[in-house]
Amino acid sequence: MTTPSFRDVERLSAYLDGQLSQAEKTRLKMLIQSDPALVPVLNELRQVRTLLRRTPQRRIPRNFTLTPKMAGIRPPVPRAVPALSWASAVATLLFIFTLGTNLVGQLSFGAAAPMMAAAPAGMGGGQADNTQPEYGVGGGPAATQPPVNMTVLVTPTGETYTLMVPEATPSGVTRLIETPSAQKAQHEPVNVWPFAWLGLAVLLIGAAFLVRGLNKRAFLRKNSSNRSR
Amino acid sequence: MNEPALIREAQRGDLEAFNCLVLAYQNTVYNTALRILTDEDLAADAAQEAFLSAFRALNSYRGGSFRAWLLRTVTNACYDELRRKQRRPTTPLEPETEDGDEVETPRWLADPTASPEEQLDQAELEHAIQHCLGNLPTEFRAVVVLADIQGLDYKEVAIAVKKPLGTIKSRLARARLRLRECLQGFRELLPAAFRLEEESSI
Numbered sequence: 001m002t003t004p005s006f007r008d009v010e011r012l013s014a015y016l017d018g019q020l021s022q023a024e025k026t027r028l029k030m031l032i033q034s035d036p037a038l039v040p041v042l043n044e045l046r047q048v049r050t051l052l053r054r055t056p057q058r059r060i061p062r063n064f065t066l067t068p069k070m071a072g073i074r075p076p077v078p079r080a081v082p083a084l085s086w087a088s089a090v091a092t093l094l095f096i097f098t099l100g101t102n103l104v105g106q107l108s109f110g111a112a113a114p115m116m117a118a119a120p121a122g123m124g125g126g127q128a129d130n131t132q133p134e135y136g137v138g139g140g141p142a143a144t145q146p147p148v149n150m151t152v153l154v155t156p157t158g159e160t161y162t163l164m165v166p167e168a169t170p171s172g173v174t175r176l177i178e179t180p181s182a183q184k185a186q187h188e189p190v191n192v193w194p195f196a197w198l199g200l201a202v203l204l205i206g207a208a209f210l211v212r213g214l215n216k217r218a219f220l221r222k223n224s225s226n227r228s229r
Numbered sequence: 230m231n232e233p234a235l236i237r238e239a240q241r242g243d244l245e246a247f248n249c250l251v252l253a254y255q256n257t258v259y260n261t262a263l264r265i266l267t268d269e270d271l272a273a274d275a276a277q278e279a280f281l282s283a284f285r286a287l288n289s290y291r292g293g294s295f296r297a298w299l300l301r302t303v304t305n306a307c308y309d310e311l312r313r314k315q316r317r318p319t320t321p322l323e324p325e326t327e328d329g330d331e332v333e334t335p336r337w338l339a340d341p342t343a344s345p346e347e348q349l350d351q352a353e354l355e356h357a358i359q360h361c362l363g364n365l366p367t368e369f370r371a372v373v374v375l376a377d378i379q380g381l382d383y384k385e386v387a388i389a390v391k392k393p394l395g396t397i398k399s400r401l402a403r404a405r406l407r408l409r410e411c412l413q414g415f416r417e418l419l420p421a422a423f424r425l426e427e428e429s430s431i
Contacts, residue, residue, distance in 0.1 A: 052377035
C-alpha cells in the first residue's frame with residue numbers, strides 16, 4: 001500500500017466529475033483494484049464533493065436589476081426635439097428683441113419728458129418772447145422749428161390752451177396746442193408688439209418644457225413598470 | 230425564458246431584456262460572490278458590479294454558455310474586491326466569541342420551508358464549509374465554488390476563470406484535498422445528516 005500521488009488524486013477527482021475518457025476510466029479502475037490506498041481517498045473526495053453540493057444557497061438580499069440611471073441610459077429624444085430646439089432659439093431671439101425694444105422705447109420717452117415738463121414753466125410764466133422753449137419730436141431740440149408767438153388761454157372750465165402764432169407763416173394760421181398732460185394722454189402710442197412677442201416666447205419655451213417633461217415621465221413610468229414585473 | 234432572444238435584445242441595448250436575465254441569474258451570481266468573498270455586503274456589491282459590467286460588455290459575448298460568461302464577470306469582480314480588501318484590511322463589525330470566531334447573524338437562516346432543527350443543521354454545515362473555503366487560496370476557491378457549489382462543468386469553469394482545462398482539473402483536485410483536511414476537523418461537529426456513510430468505492 002503506497003501513498004497516492006497527486007496525479008492519482010487528480011484522476012480520482014476528475015473521475016468523480018465524469019471528466020475521464022472511457023480508456024482513462026478503465027485504467028483508473030484497474031489501478032484502484034491494484035492499490036487499495038486509493039479507495040479511502042476516492043471516498044473522501046466524494047464526501048467533500050457531496051458536502052459542497054449541499055451547501056445551502058442564501059437568499060439574495062435584494063434584486064440586482066439595473067435602472068436606466070445605473071446603466072447610463074438617457075431617455076430617448078422625442079421626435080419634436082429638432083423643431084423645439086429651433087423654437088427655443090427663435091423664442092430666445094424674440095425675447096432679446098422684445099427686451100431691446102422696450103429698453104429703446106423707455107429711453108426715448110425718458111428723453112422727451114423734461115422737454116414736456118419745461119413747456120408750461122416757460123409758457124405760463126409770461127416769458128414767451130425771450131425764454132421760449134423749443135419743441136421737437138423724440139426729445140431732440142427742434143432746431144428747424146420756426147419761432148412762434150404763444151398766448152395762453154384759460155377756458156371757463158379750467159382747461160388751458162396755448163395759442164401759437166408762427167411768425168414765419170404768412171397765412172397767419174394759428175393752432176391750438178393742448179397742455180402737456182392732455183397731450184400725453186392723447187398722443188402717447190401703445191406698442192403691443194413687445195407684449196405679443198414676449199407671450200409667444202413664453203408659450204414656445206413652455207411647450208418645449210412640457211414635451212420634454214411628458215416624454216421623460218413616460219420613459220420613467222415604462223421602466224418602473226418593467227422593474228416591478 | 231428564451232435566453233438567446235433575451236441576450237440578443239439586451240445586446241441591442243434593451244435594458245428590460247437584460248433585467249430578465251438578471252432575475253434568472255442573480256441567485257447564482259450572488260451566491261458565487263458570497264462563497265468567494267465570504268462577506269454578504271461585499272458579495273452584494275460584487276454581484277451588482279458584475280451585472281453592470283456584464284451589461285456594458287454584453288457585445289463581447291460571442292455565444293456559448295451565458296452562465297459561464299456571466300460568472301466570469303462576477304469572479305473578476307470578486308478578485309478585484311479581494312485585492313482591494315488586501316490593500317485596505319478591515320475589522321468586522323460582528324461580535325466575536327471567546328475563540329475569536331465571528332457570531333453570524335441568523336438573518337440569512339430565515340427559511341420558512343425548513344424547521345428550526347434543519348436550519349440549525351444547515352447553519353452548522355454552512356459555517357464549516359465557509360470556514361474551510363475561506364482558508365483556500367483565492368484561485369482554488371473560485372474553481373471549487375464554481376464546480377462544486379454552482380455545479381458548472383470543467384469547460385464552463387475554464388471559461389469563467391479564463392484558464393485551461395488542465396489547470397481547472399488540477400486546482401479542483403488540490404482544493405478538494407485541502408477541504409477534505411479542513412472538514413475532517415469539523416467531522417464531529419457536523420450534524421448526523423451530513424456525516425456521510427462510507428460509500429462503495431467505484
